[in-house]
Amino acid sequence: MTVLINDTGFLTTDPTRWIDPEARIDLPPDTDPARLRCLLIGKELVRIAFPGFADGRGFTLARMIRQQGYKGWLRAHGHVIADQYAMIRRSGFDDVEIDDDLAARQPEEQWLSRADWQAHDYQSRLRGRAA
Amino acid sequence: MYRYTDFDAAFVATRNAQFRAQVERRIDGSLTEDEFKPLRLMNGLYLQLHAYMLRVAIPYGTLNSAQLRQLAYIAERWDKGYGHFTTRQNIQFNWPKLRDVPDMLDALAEVQMHAIQTSGNTIRNVTADHFAGAAADEIADPRPVAELIRQWSTDHPEFQFLPRKFKIAVTGSPNDRAVTKAHDIGLRMIRNDAGKPGFEVIVGGGLGRTPVIGKIVRDFLPEADLLPYLEAVVSVWNLLGRRDNKYKSRIKITVHEHGIDDIRARVEDRFALLRPAFSGVDQQLFAQIKSDFAPPAFEDRDTAPFDQAYEQDSVFRSWADTNLSDHRAPGHAIAQISLKAHGATPGDASADQMRVMADLAARYGHDELRISHEQNIVLPHVHKADLPAIHAALKEAGLATANIGRISDIIACPGMDYCALATARSIPIAQEIATRFDQLKLEHEVGDLKIKISGCINACGHHHVGHIGVLGLDRAGVESYQITLGGDHTENAAIGQRTGPGFAADEIVPAIERIVDTYLSERLSADEAFIDTFARVGMTPFKTALYGENDKRAKAA
Ligand code: SF4
Numbered sequence: 001m002t003v004l005i006n007d008t009g010f011l012t013t014d015p016t017r018w019i020d021p022e023a024r025i026d027l028p029p030d031t032d033p034a035r036l037r038c039l040l041i042g043k044e045l046v047r048i049a050f051p052g053f054a055d056g057r058g059f060t061l062a063r064m065i066r067q068q069g070y071k072g073w074l075r076a077h078g079h080v081i082a083d084q085y086a087m088i089r090r091s092g093f094d095d096v097e098i099d100d101d102l103a104a105r106q107p108e109e110q111w112l113s114r115a116d117w118q119a120h121d122y123q124s125r126l127r128g129r130a131a
Numbered sequence: 132m133y134r135y136t137d138f139d140a141a142f143v144a145t146r147n148a149q150f151r152a153q154v155e156r157r158i159d160g161s162l163t164e165d166e167f168k169p170l171r172l173m174n175g176l177y178l179q180l181h182a183y184m185l186r187v188a189i190p191y192g193t194l195n196s197a198q199l200r201q202l203a204y205i206a207e208r209w210d211k212g213y214g215h216f217t218t219r220q221n222i223q224f225n226w227p228k229l230r231d232v233p234d235m236l237d238a239l240a241e242v243q244m245h246a247i248q249t250s251g252n253t254i255r256n257v258t259a260d261h262f263a264g265a266a267a268d269e270i271a272d273p274r275p276v277a278e279l280i281r282q283w284s285t286d287h288p289e290f291q292f293l294p295r296k297f298k299i300a301v302t303g304s305p306n307d308r309a310v311t312k313a314h315d316i317g318l319r320m321i322r323n324d325a326g327k328p329g330f331e332v333i334v335g336g337g338l339g340r341t342p343v344i345g346k347i348v349r350d351f352l353p354e355a356d357l358l359p360y361l362e363a364v365v366s367v368w369n370l371l372g373r374r375d376n377k378y379k380s381r382i383k384i385t386v387h388e389h390g391i392d393d394i395r396a397r398v399e400d401r402f403a404l405l406r407p408a409f410s411g412v413d414q415q416l417f418a419q420i421k422s423d424f425a426p427p428a429f430e431d432r433d434t435a436p437f438d439q440a441y442e443q444d445s446v447f448r449s450w451a452d453t454n455l456s457d458h459r460a461p462g463h464a465i466a467q468i469s470l471k472a473h474g475a476t477p478g479d480a481s482a483d484q485m486r487v488m489a490d491l492a493a494r495y496g497h498d499e500l501r502i503s504h505e506q507n508i509v510l511p512h513v514h515k516a517d518l519p520a521i522h523a524a525l526k527e528a529g530l531a532t533a534n535i536g537r538i539s540d541i542i543a544c545p546g547m548d549y550c551a552l553a554t555a556r557s558i559p560i561a562q563e564i565a566t567r568f569d570q571l572k573l574e575h576e577v578g579d580l581k582i583k584i585s586g587c588i589n590a591c592g593h594h595h596v597g598h599i600g601v602l603g604l605d606r607a608g609v610e611s612y613q614i615t616l617g618g619d620h621t622e623n624a625a626i627g628q629r630t631g632p633g634f635a636a637d638e639i640v641p642a643i644e645r646i647v648d649t650y651l652s653e654r655l656s657a658d659e660a661f662i663d664t665f666a667r668v669g670m671t672p673f674k675t676a677l678y679g680e681n682d683k684r685a686k687a688a
Contacts, residue, residue: 033370053166053292054169054252054292055292055374056252056289056290056291056292056293056369057369057374059288059289059290059291059292059369060289060366060369060370061370063289063366063405064366064401067404067408068404081162081166082161083149083153083162083166083170084291084292086288087288087289087291088288091288091289105160105161106161106162107161110156113152119145120138120141120142120145120146120286121286122142122282122283122285122286122287123283123287125138125282125416126282126283126409126412126413126416127409127412127413128409128410128412
């Protein structure tokens with residue numbers, strides 16, 4: 001089983017449960033960025049896989065997806081640690097999905113301590129608008 | 132000099148608190164060792180051969196006297212009373228205890244310093260010309276640019292888990308003292324035909340096991356496009372860079388595998404996509420940063436005390452001849468303090484020495500110091516009239532070695548003495564070479580000659596770009612030193628060529644001596660520097676001296 005996490009902590013229901021299966025897509029980290037536009041047509045939930053927490057490609061993919069105007073749900077899925085929560089949110093993800101073992105090892109308060117991800121952010125200071 | 136805004140100070144304080152918690156969460160098991168590793172690395176904490184090492188950023192090599200005094204305090208309180216200045220404008224403390232590190236970081240924050248992104252697969256501490264703001268040949272001060280990049284790259288959410296480390300260097304002078312062609316991105320500040328300021332952007336340079344001279348990816352980038360363009364380059368590489376083999380992950384390999392034209396096209400595409408995300412506020416911040424780097428008020432005074440000492444004191448004269456460079460303001464000089472005393476560890480300074488240098492900067496140098504990538508300390512703005520007093524104080528502290536740019540001003544990586552990756556010693560080799568040439572009293576006769584030594588193929592000692600490069604390898608359990616000649620770290624960047632088979636540890640100093648003897652007999656005059664003689668005569672005479680006709684040296688003597 002997996003646990004969903006957002007700024008309010010561990011979720012008990014999935015906010016995307018209403019979304020049709022055809023409107024969902026899972027993207028691996030090696031997704032060709034040139035294909036993103038086609039892949040996202042008609043999608044409302046995009047899950048980007050993090051096979052290992054040290055593989056940072058998902059951050060760039062999320063940013064690009066948002067820069068191309070995608071307004072739907074964006075979820076990071078796999079090995080993401082609490083220390084990365086601020087980066088996840090700043091890159092444009094809405095929430096995180098991790099497995100139960102990791103959720104047990106890194107309990108809710110460790111994630112909540114990064115829920116203030118909008119504070120102390122050099123990027124918003126330097127850009128003057130949302131990335 | 133740049134002063135932290137409230138934003139910067141709050142950022143560093145929060146970051147330190149986070150790291151303190153991460154250390155605790157490692158201890159209670161919330162974080163595995165694998166997960167803790169990149170987190171400690173992005174806070175400058177590295178695991179070496181014998182202990183942890185804390186690498187502290189000295190952004191673009193600039194610091195004031197209070198900061199240097201605090202480094203002295205940290206060295207005494209939590210380390211063994213000294214620090215090691217590196218080739219990347221950092222200082223390393225080699226013996227901290229894990230539980231002390233959060234306190235050390237707080238002590239750094241008190242003087243507006245940090246260790247953020249000095250390690251790990253992140254954008255590292257940005258480096259710049261160590262003569263910035265002082266050099267006579269400068270077009271523009273590169274430090275405001277470096278500070279802007281520091282802020283942009285700090286905690287950048289997209290770039291904390293890159294394929295590998297990423298290094299950026301900036302120069303504002305045509306005489307490249309920042310080795311921009313050997314960085315992942317090198318920026319040269321230029322003006323276009325219309326007189327507008329901007330950058331030539333060089334990408335994919337690097338040393339390491341595959342040395343590559345960087346290539347121009349954009350010949351003129353307008354100043355205001357800098358951050359989005361950098362973001363485009365790093366973003367393209369973050370997806371494209373290889374993660375299957377850490378020796379193929381640097382951007383120089385990505386550029387090699389895809390070709391510079393393909394990379395350029397991808398970067399321009401990405402740039403077009405993300406450019407609108409920057410509203411221009413970065414340029415307002417940039418203007419504020421620039422005002423922080425306004426030059427000090429230079430005094431107009433008589434240089435007679437300098438002229439007298441120069442005439443009468445031969446020790447002072449020889450120091451002045453080697454250790455001073457031209458300053459843009461009349462009557463002033465840039466003074467370099469050598470951390471390469473013959474027989475000492477290159478780049479090390481004791482806490483007491485740090486305090487002496489801090490005092491001199493406060494008293495005579497507009498409170499500014501610089502760290503050079505050649506591991507020396509620079510007093511960038513001193514009036515010539517004060518130099519005799521400065522020299523006297525340095526002499527007393529064992530800091531008046533007159534060897535900047537000379538054969539004993541050696542860059543050496545930590546090597547087997549500290550580094551877990553080393554295949555050979557490098558510091559002791561540097562010490563032996565320096566001591567030997569000091570005995571021979573040949574140093575000043577030989578003139579400008581740069582020796583650079585690395586203890587393994589990762590090339591932290593920049594041996595590829597040394598006029599004489601030395602690479603220590605392990606050959607079946609025995610140290611073997613490979614020599615390269617003709618490397619150049621300046622705007623004429625070149626990778627040195629191998630002479631041939633390596634030398635054992637006890638053969639390396641005699642081999643260097645034979646190379647130097649060959650240069651002295653081949654050069655047209657004392658005005659022809661080693662690198663120019665090598666360019667003219669090529670490898671052959673040096674090869675012969677090293678490997679053939681073994682008795683040649685005896686005959687010549
Ligand atoms: S060159 Fe090798 S031995 Fe020297 S510091 Fe770098 S990794 Fe260590």
